[in-house]
Amino acid sequence: MRFFITDVFGNDKYSGNQLATFFDFGQLSGEEMQKIAREMHFSETTFITSPEKVNDGYDVRIFTPVSEINFAGHPTLGTAYIINNYLSKDKSCTVKLNYPIGQIKVTLENETLWMRQNQPEFGKSTDTMLMAETLGLKVGDIDDRFPVMEVSTGLPFTIVPLKTMAALQKARVYLPKFFEFIEQTWAKEILIFSRETYEWHHDLSSRVFVEYLGIPEDPATGSATGCLAAYLLKYNVFKSDEIELTVGQGYEINRPSELKIKASLKNGNYELNVGGKVIEIAEGNWKM
Numbered sequence: 001m002r003f004f005i006t007d008v009f010g011n012d013k014y015s016g017n018q019l020a021t022f023f024d025f026g027q028l029s030g031e032e033m034q035k036i037a038r039e040m041h042f043s044e045t046t047f048i049t050s051p052e053k054v055n056d057g058y059d060v061r062i063f064t065p066v067s068e069i070n071f072a073g074h075p076t077l078g079t080a081y082i083i084n085n086y087l088s089k090d091k092s093c094t095v096k097l098n099y100p101i102g103q104i105k106v107t108l109e110n111e112t113l114w115m116r117q118n119q120p121e122f123g124k125s126t127d128t129m130l131m132a133e134t135l136g137l138k139v140g141d142i143d144d145r146f147p148v149m150e151v152s153t154g155l156p157f158t159i160v161p162l163k164t165m166a167a168l169q170k171a172r173v174y175l176p177k178f179f180e181f182i183e184q185t186w187a188k189e190i191l192i193f194s195r196e197t198y199e200w201h202h203d204l205s206s207r208v209f210v211e212y213l214g215i216p217e218d219p220a221t222g223s224a225t226g227c228l229a230a231y232l233l234k235y236n237v238f239k240s241d242e243i244e245l246t247v248g249q250g251y252e253i254n255r256p257s258e259l260k261i262k263a264s265l266k267n268g269n270y271e272l273n274v275g276g277k278v279i280e281i282a283e284g285n286w287k288m
Contacts, residue, residue, distance in 0.1 A: 001027060001286040004082050008074035009220035009249075009257040009276035016250070016257045016279070017220035019078035020045040022286065023087070030061070030068065036286070037063035043215050044075040051087060057096030057103050058083055066214035070100040071154030073222015073274055077113045080106035081278040101154040112260065114275035115222065120230035123150025123186050126158055130184075134177040135160070135192065141167035146235050151227035153272060156187035157208070159231045165196035165205060169252060173209045173216070188212040191224040193247075198256075203245040204228075207252060219250030220257030222274045229272050233265040241265045 003022045010016025020040045024033070024047040037045035042065075049059045061068060062075045080095040088095065093108045106115045126148040132139045142148065143161040150158050162168050171192055182188045193206040206228065208221040218224075225247055232238060238245075242264040250257040260275040 001288055003284055003286050004086070004280065005282040006078040006081060007279045007281055008078040009222065009259050010255075010279055011258055011277060013279055013281060015255055016276070017074040017218065017255065018042040018281075019075055021075075021079050021082045022047045023051070024049050024061075025051055027288070033061060033063055034068065038065045041065050043210070043218050044069075044072050046075045046079045048079065048083065048087065054098055055103065057098040058087070059098045062099075064210075064213040064215060069155060069213065071104070071223060073115065073225065074220055074276075076104055076106060076115050077222060077276060078278050080113060080115075081280075084108065085280075099154070109275075111277055112275045113278055114262070114273050117153040117223075117226035117272040117274060119153070119270055120227065120234075120272065121152045121156075122230075122234065123152070123156065125149050126181075126185060130177065130181055131158070131160055134174060134181045135171040135190070136174050137162075137167055137171055141170075146237065149231060150185060150187035151231050152187065153223065153226040153230065155189070155223040157189045157191045157224045157227045158185060158187040159228060160190060160192040161237075162192055162194045165194050165198075168192060168194040168196075168205055168207060171207060173211050175211070178211060182212060189224065191221070191228055193228060198248050198251050201246060202248040202258070204247045205251070206247050206249045208249065217253050219253055219255030220259060220276070221249065222259060222276070225249075225259045225261060225274045226272045229261045229263040229274065230270055233263060233270065
């Protein structure tokens with residue numbers, strides 16, 4: 001079975017978020033896919049389950065090391081790249097992926113792949129004291145001008161605004177409080193962000209903790225960044241209903257990543273685009 005490894009949202013090899021993509025084509029059960037994802041032990045592994053289009057898109061399944069999920073960002077970009085380069089017959093600038101949450105469109109512009117995410121769903125706000133304790137921070141580290149809020153564009157995240165880069169760097173998931181947190185929330189994954197940055201050309205810095213799905217910290221998270229884009233627009237963080245931003249992630253775990261946002265909010269309708277580069281690392285054959 002043919003497979004590929006790519007780095008997604010990186011500017012060079014060995015940066016960004018690693019992805020393994022398999023040309024499964026109906027050979028594997030879900031249980032076997034899960035075993036392969038556990039063996040790869042990347043944040044996610046994807047399986048293209050048919051070489052032919054269905055409703056003008058390709059059926060794809062996504063697995064973390066511990067479970068299958070309905071949507072994720074860097075697997076979408078990386079899988080679209082592989083489809084466009086090694087499977088698609090028309091080599092167009094647009095690839096559509098079929099997920100349980102619906103069809104996601106990916107567009108290639110120069111070296112950047114862009115995915116259009118679904119309309120966001122906002123949940124409830126989270127107690128700042130519990131959130132601070134879950135992250136090993138003080139309540140004063142959280143920027144109280146904006147709420148700690150659940151958001152989903154297909155995979156739910158709790159968005160946490162922080163005042164400083166120092167707080168962002170200091171954050172760690174404290175498991176006893178984390179288990180208390182996930183009992184009370186729909187969005188069990190956590191994105192924290194700061195307006196302070198590592199690079200001069202970045203607008204925000206973020207970190208993403210996905211303990212619930214077996215990923216202590218993710219180096220680049222497109223799904224979470226789509227949720228962040230919706231949050232920034234809803235709460236007018238940049239005082240504009242149209243934003244173009246660059247987000248740095250993964251620096252704390254030595255996988256520097258760069259995610260781009262182009263988003264707008266007009267008449268209650270969100271347009272959420274998250275983009276980045278995909279770098280091909282390797283291909284091979286998996287022994288069955």
